[in-house]
Amino acid sequence: xxxxxxxxxxxxxxxxxxxxxxxxLAMGPLLMGLxxxxxxxxxxxxxxxxxxxxxxxxxxxxxxKGSMEDAARLQGRALQVGPGGSDLTxxxxxxxxxxxxxxxxxxxxxxxxxxxxxxxxxxxxxxxxPAAFKHVPLAAPSPAATGQMSPLGKFAPVFxxxxxxxxxxxxxxxxxxxxxxxxxxxxxxAGARAPEIVFGKLLGVGAVSLLVLASWxxxxxxxxxxxxxxxxxxxxxxxxxxxxxxxxxxxxxxxLMYGSALVCVGAAAPDLPSAQNLSRPVFGLLLVIFFLAxxxxxxxxxxxxxxxxxxxxxxxxxxxxxxxxxxxQTVLAWALMAAxxxxxxxxASRALTISxxxxxxxxxxxxxxxxx
Amino acid sequence: xxxxxxxxxxxxxxxxxAGGAGVSDVSLSxxxxxxxxxxxxxxxxxxxxxxxxxxxxxxxxxKIEIFGASASFAxxxxxxxxxxxxxxxxxxxxxxxxxxxxxxxxxxxxxxRDRAEALLARIGLAGREGxxxxxxxxxxxxxxxxxxxxxxxPDLLILDEPFSGLDPVAQAEVRSxxxxxxxKGGSILFSTHAMxxxxxxxxxxxxxxxxxxxxxxxxxEAATAGGRxxxxxxxxxxxxxxxxxxxxxxxxxxxxGAAMGAVRWRVLLPPSVTHTVLMRALAVRxxxxxxxxxxxxxxxxxxxxxxxxxxxxx
Numbered sequence: 001x002x003x004x005x006x007x008x009x010x011x012x013x014x015x016x017x018x019x020x021x022x023x024x025l026a027m028g029p030l031l032m033g034l035x036x037x038x039x040x041x042x043x044x045x046x047x048x049x050x051x052x053x054x055x056x057x058x059x060x061x062x063x064x065k066g067s068m069e070d071a072a073r074l075q076g077r078a079l080q081v082g083p084g085g086s087d088l089t090x091x092x093x094x095x096x097x098x099x100x101x102x103x104x105x106x107x108x109x110x111x112x113x114x115x116x117x118x119x120x121x122x123x124x125x126x127x128x129x130p131a132a133f134k135h136v137p138l139a140a141p142s143p144a145a146t147g148q149m150s151p152l153g154k155f156a157p158v159f160x161x162x163x164x165x166x167x168x169x170x171x172x173x174x175x176x177x178x179x180x181x182x183x184x185x186x187x188x189x190a191g192a193r194a195p196e197i198v199f200g201k202l203l204g205v206g207a208v209s210l211l212v213l214a215s216w217x218x219x220x221x222x223x224x225x226x227x228x229x230x231x232x233x234x235x236x237x238x239x240x241x242x243x244x245x246x247x248x249x250x251x252x253x254x255x256l257m258y259g260s261a262l263v264c265v266g267a268a269a270p271d272l273p274s275a276q277n278l279s280r281p282v283f284g285l286l287l288v289i290f291f292l293a294x295x296x297x298x299x300x301x302x303x304x305x306x307x308x309x310x311x312x313x314x315x316x317x318x319x320x321x322x323x324x325x326x327x328x329q330t331v332l333a334w335a336l337m338a339a340x341x342x343x344x345x346x347x348a349s350r351a352l353t354i355s356x357x358x359x360x361x362x363x364x365x366x367x368x369x370x371x372x
Numbered sequence: 373x374x375x376x377x378x379x380x381x382x383x384x385x386x387x388x389x390a391g392g393a394g395v396s397d398v399s400l401s402x403x404x405x406x407x408x409x410x411x412x413x414x415x416x417x418x419x420x421x422x423x424x425x426x427x428x429x430x431x432x433x434x435k436i437e438i439f440g441a442s443a444s445f446a447x448x449x450x451x452x453x454x455x456x457x458x459x460x461x462x463x464x465x466x467x468x469x470x471x472x473x474x475x476x477x478x479x480x481x482x483x484x485r486d487r488a489e490a491l492l493a494r495i496g497l498a499g500r501e502g503x504x505x506x507x508x509x510x511x512x513x514x515x516x517x518x519x520x521x522x523x524x525x526p527d528l529l530i531l532d533e534p535f536s537g538l539d540p541v542a543q544a545e546v547r548s549x550x551x552x553x554x555x556k557g558g559s560i561l562f563s564t565h566a567m568x569x570x571x572x573x574x575x576x577x578x579x580x581x582x583x584x585x586x587x588x589x590x591x592x593e594a595a596t597a598g599g600r601x602x603x604x605x606x607x608x609x610x611x612x613x614x615x616x617x618x619x620x621x622x623x624x625x626x627x628x629g630a631a632m633g634a635v636r637w638r639v640l641l642p643p644s645v646t647h648t649v650l651m652r653a654l655a656v657r658x659x660x661x662x663x664x665x666x667x668x669x670x671x672x673x674x675x676x677x678x679x680x681x682x683x684x685x686x
Contacts, residue, residue: 006475014461018463183456186455187454188476190448190453191453191476191477193445353427353429354429
């Protein structure tokens, strides 16, 4: 374990001790924040809601006002009391609206409060003593909780995973190839077991990508403060602790699976150009997955749900499913992903100890060199 | 540090690759407190043997023992290894990279740093512990990599071409590091193409040819058993070279690989015949000579003998 941590620390330092890394790291949230500010500046937001209320009793007027305040707040709008908008007249439990009509959301909230008030009145008429009516402000329901996730919110975790993987896999590939090409890997292998090197590299590069991910999430959080993104952002899709935990576990497993596959590629290549050629299918596959996931989010690929049983697709499909799968399918998908990860990790460890030279240096041979 | 059993014992090692390269029957022994040279032409199987010893390749057959124990991961931690091709990350700091290799083999962090600083001071890099490898000269960077092999104070050093690319001053420092290591009872196995280093430093040599051990023993024994002096002669007049060799009682063997109509010959001479006598004989035969390179009796000559014998057998 100590050797794994040592190798991880070394990998992490290789990136984190460069000024360019921190500059690049800061650029993500900075650009997102600037984009959010720009969006806020150029997007004036919804117009204020203007209402006037006339009621036969002050408590009725207060209830209706409370309902309209709730509705305005949840729709990201300001509420103004005055003429020129919707004029609400409430008499004997009946509501009359002139001017701008109430939308469905506003109607439901007003109806809710008037119903509660009416119920209290009826109880009082029967001689009971109901609790005094008190308006309770509504909390915003999360899209994940209501199952009404927007396409952006649904795709956001998939996009983040994809982006994280593409960035981290490139770093991982370079890390292996560099040491393979100059044979520093042999010196490393003389002091550590191959699986320790694989996990050390995965852990080190994983920590770097986690840092990048955290900075992006920070940027996204800044964006979420702006009126443009509001409730449908990726933050709301990861909002519940359970959803965040699920996404985190999927990220981890996906990184281990793809990362060890890239270590295999790096170990099999004698130099960087060969490694880049050999890794193209992996990155090509990731691109295919990206578009399939995007299509699925837009409702174009319902028939693609079977891809969850194909290991490279499994993490992405798990994220897209948003926990809608039956328990047995979820368990089986996780088992499949774990088995694939164990397989690629074992294969990566094996690949590290196989010299690519005999595979790539056939022509010429020792005898010709001897005679030259 | 001293063990009664050999520091390294390789018996009948065999490792074949799909394309046919590898080793077929390698045996060697490195005694405690001794320096052993591992020599052979390119492709003879030195790197394959070292890879098997270090656990980087799985042998097909044969036995490897390190200080009397089977070559396990734990046993291999007593080895310090320097690969032939040098590659340290340019951004690594000299002290950190040496300490990293020491820690990898179980040295505590603080002790590893102290050891790294002491080693750097030993080769004249005191004050530059924090320098990045990329900021060091090529020679200094190579020295740092050699120190990585020494970082955990190993009992057995295995070095692949440790002198390649070093200037004479650095070579002298490495030689003195070797001497210090041996004085402390440590053993060294190093491969080299520079026969002069093997002759100067080694107690014994192992000569490999086409994947087999063809000689193992003392350096002096290797030089006297197979080493005859002579010369490499590149000439376009085959008959003249053959006649000149015969004139002086020598023996000419054509080597392949000559270019532009010229052939490279290896002419071995009787002990009493000097290079000058051979040159005179070539002049008398009016041979057009493009190159004349003397071969001194010793390891280099012995290596050629073994190599050519194996090739003729093949």
